[in-house]
Amino acid sequence: MSSRSRSVLVLSALASALLCVAAHAADKKAPPARPAAQYIAFDTHPNEHVTVAADPCTDPKACDFFRLPYIQHGFVPVRVIITNDSDHALTLEDVRIQFISANRDILPAATVEDINRRLFTARSALGTKIPLTPITIHHAPIDKKVTQDDTDFGFSSTTVNPHSTLAGYLFYDIRELDDPALQHAELYVKMIHPLDTKQQLFAFTIPLDKWLETQPKPTPSH
Numbered sequence: 001m002s003s004r005s006r007s008v009l010v011l012s013a014l015a016s017a018l019l020c021v022a023a024h025a026a027d028k029k030a031p032p033a034r035p036a037a038q039y040i041a042f043d044t045h046p047n048e049h050v051t052v053a054a055d056p057c058t059d060p061k062a063c064d065f066f067r068l069p070y071i072q073h074g075f076v077p078v079r080v081i082i083t084n085d086s087d088h089a090l091t092l093e094d095v096r097i098q099f100i101s102a103n104r105d106i107l108p109a110a111t112v113e114d115i116n117r118r119l120f121t122a123r124s125a126l127g128t129k130i131p132l133t134p135i136t137i138h139h140a141p142i143d144k145k146v147t148q149d150d151t152d153f154g155f156s157s158t159t160v161n162p163h164s165t166l167a168g169y170l171f172y173d174i175r176e177l178d179d180p181a182l183q184h185a186e187l188y189v190k191m192i193h194p195l196d197t198k199q200q201l202f203a204f205t206i207p208l209d210k211w212l213e214t215q216p217k218p219t220p221s222h
Contacts, residue, residue, distance in 0.1 A: 028065035030153050033167035036083040041187075041211040043204040049086035052204040054187040055079040056211060066153070067145040073118050074175030075110060078187065081167040082160050089195040090160040096191050099172040102184035109170035112150055116143050118173070159195060182208045 035051070036042050042053035057063035057077045070077055080097055084090050099107040120143055155168030174181040190203040 030063070030065055030079070030169070033079075033081050033165050035165055036081040039081060040214055041206050041208055042081075043189075043206045045202055045204070048201050049084070050090065050192070050201060050204075051083045051085070052189050052206060053081040053083075054206045054208065054211070055081065056182060056208065058182070058215070067149050068119055070115070070119075070171055074173055075115065075118070075171040076174050076181065077169050077171055079167055079169050080155075080187070080189070081165060082192075083165045084160040084162060087162050089162055090192055090201075091195045092155065092158040092160065092166075092192060094191045094193070095158075095189065097170060098188045098190075099174070100186050100188050101174075101177050101181065103178070105177065106188075107172050107174070110173050112143075112146055114173065115146050115171060119146070180212065182212050184209060 036053035037044060037051045039053035039055050041055070042051055044051040055078065057079070058071065060069060060071050063071075063077055066077070076099075078099070082090070082092075097109055099109075101107070149169075153169045155166065157166060160166045185208045187206040187208065188203060189206070191200055192204075193200045
């Protein structure tokens with residue numbers, strides 16, 4: 001076999017491998033959402049027939065369906081699950097979902113622009129030069145990956161229909177908080193109201209300590 005033929009075969013195999021990896025990544029999905037009361041950390045309002053749960057992810061392996069390493073860049077993804085067991089649709093148009101730290105720092109969910117600023121640096125935007133060659137490798141636009149993750153894993157609607165569950169991931173910037181940032185923290189959810197009225201439900205407070213207690217303890221370093 002000629003050197004050229006071997007090179008063609010190697011390149012073909014490499015291309016096939018890359019396509020398989022890309023296809024595998026594209027197929028990754030978040031686990032189906034369960035009713036909110038089936039999660040570890042939740043708050044239920046029996047009189048309003050609504051339950052809200054929070055399911056954080058602090059281990060990149062546990063939420064490897066994301067396209068970008070948010071956790072490694074100081075964000076904690078939190079899946080918010082809202083189960084509406086009432087006979088009336090709810091709207092999230094005005095909802096506020098805040099991360100409140102043990103020191104009472106109030107953090108709003110990060111916007112797509114916030115995440116993009118953290119991950120999409122000027123250096124990566126300019127591309128990378130290969131040494132001794134004039135070729136520039138342009139990195140994939142991270143902004144596209146951020147918006148794709150928001151589309152695939154964020155809330156798909158602002159309406160929670162009667163007797164249904166709606167869930168989506170929000171991201172909170174905990175880089176400046178004391179570690180462990182989730183200890184004695186809570187998720188505070190307010191301004192949910194029925195679709196046909198502005199009468200708000202009582203606010204939901206979801207302590208994250210219960211979730212934290214179920215997580216593996218970090219191995220002490222020597």
